[in-house]
Amino acid sequence: MNQPQTTVSNLLRTSTFRLAVIYLALFAASAITLLAYVYWNTAGFLARQTDEAVEAEIGGLAEQYRQGGLPLLVHTVIQRSRDPGSSLYLVLDPAGRVLAGTLDARPQVEPGPDGWFDFDYNRKTLDGTEVKAARARAFYLQEGFYLLVGRDVQERREIENLITNALIWAIGLTVALGLVGGLFMSRNMLARVDEINRSSLDIMGGDLSQRLPIAGTGDELDQLGRNLNAMLDQIEALMTGMRQVTDNIAHDLRSPLNRLRNRLEVTLMQEASADDYRLALEKTIAEADNLLGTFNALLMIARAEAGSLRDSMSWVDLSTTLHDAAELYEPLAEEHDIKLSLDVPEKLMIWGTRELLSQAVANLLDNAIKHGLPTDPEGPRTIEIAAVPEMSRGVKSVALSVTDHGPGIPEDQRQHVLERFVRLEASRNTPGSGLGLSLVAAVARLHGGTVELDDAEPGLRVTLLLPVSGR
């Protein structure tokens, strides 16, 4: 895999940059449309006004010519030429001499098909002459006389130029700013994606404690990062759980395996009778069975903790489950002169697996019967099984408890006994793998619940708080 880098080609490939370009094109198109409209309304308006003014003047002069012939026309032109303004006139005789007007000579420009033409002329000012732009129409009268009527359009030209320049600049700036902005935005985006990529590479490299950076802006990238981080937390927890299981298996299966092997070796070394061999073999089988029990319990815990058993969940009547489990253990309890009392309402449905819930309750009852005998001979010889529907942090739950009246567990060791393989000193000599309570804890977690141990004064109460819907 390539190390991600912020290069220009990378930049051009980012989706942000592509978006920026698309927006830019749209924006430029609308700006051009808008500015074209402005141009038509300003420069176009001025041009139309000029042409109309010239046409009006031509109309006026035509009227004069019709009434008084050439002399009146020349007269009017001479008079109008005296007025300061932007109107331009020229009357020439057939020989080309100037009879009247503001121009010195006939402009050397051929008129367009509509009779209009644009030209430059010299205008007298206080300090000499200046070249100005003009627009005019020209006519030939009878007898070859020439008439030109026009207008100085220098100012208009300048305004038009101004507007055109402004439009070009505006479009140019829009494109440039959009481009820079797009680049900047995608660069920012790319830098954050790069960071995420780098962190992912580290994580893939095996550093599971790494997390993706969160910018704190709460945007989509942050949300993505947060979700991925939650996923990583889950993976890390599973990995840690895995490692713990392997460690525990290594630790707690090796020693009995070793014992088993030693016994077989020693039996082989000495001269033994057939009966001795039989005895050794029987002990070996018993030990192997114990090992298998431990192994199965470990597997069950691992499976419950991995959460893969969630697929096999359904609605379970906890009430029936508890009655069945109590019924299974009742004769054993009676053998120890202990009474099982049940306080469970009918039809207590929860989302879970009957098999695991049964096993958890069976383990609790097993423990209660094994370790819950009252130390005081006058003490109550009962084990209470109760299930109470209740709300826990706004979630409909069931508090399932098994209470004995034995010696209990000292407060500082209560959390400890939920861990794997923990057996308190006092119970070293009773059989058991030390996995009973950790399976209970794993089952509770699988069902989205918790386990609590407390003092039943005297005795131990184990309470499973299980959400009804399994979450």
Add this chain to the structure above:
Amino acid sequence: MRILVIEDDLEAAAYVVKGLRESGHIVDHAADGEEGLTLALSSTFDVMIVDRMLPKRDGLSVVETLREEGVRTPVLFLSALGEVDDRIKGLKAGGDDYLTKPYAFAELLARIEVLVRRSNPDQVRTRLQVGDLEIDLLARKVTRDGQEIDLQPREFRLLEYLMKHAGQVVTRTMLLENVWEYHFDPQTNVIDVHISRLRAKIDKNFEQPLLHTVRGAGYSLRAAD
């Protein structure tokens, strides 16, 4: 009876074959799925022991094919996969029982004997009898030597199961699975206590014991010869 063992682990197979032969059965062995299927289709067996994971054709597919061909021979699956799902898959494919490795040989033997008996059931009976012990499944009444014996519902189911398999060995795990419908082994052997309770009710005041403990295997309900 004639038993077909389809198992690719040759050492495990040798052990099963030897154990079954010593118990007086005729045993054929196939080392892969194809061979097993051919054998199963070409001759008749009373029961088949099929490993779930086999080379060439896996156990599930062997049994599915057999069932499609109309072979109804009871099948016991052996598997190292012990999850509830795997068990259900095995039973859906047409298996009749499922045993997770590692297992005790006594367990295997007890289960196949029960399977064979089940595959040729007498017509559905409402009354069962072992010696002078009688059970009426409809009236839910138990009598021995004409005396009525009062049983709890679960004790009744336990006795019913034992009576249905009278003369056979029934293991603790089989009782847990069939009478209590649990697929786990409780840490303490609670079944023994239930059995001794039942024994106290049906055997205590009578001369001939009917409910026997089979060492290293389980229990058996049978009348004296």
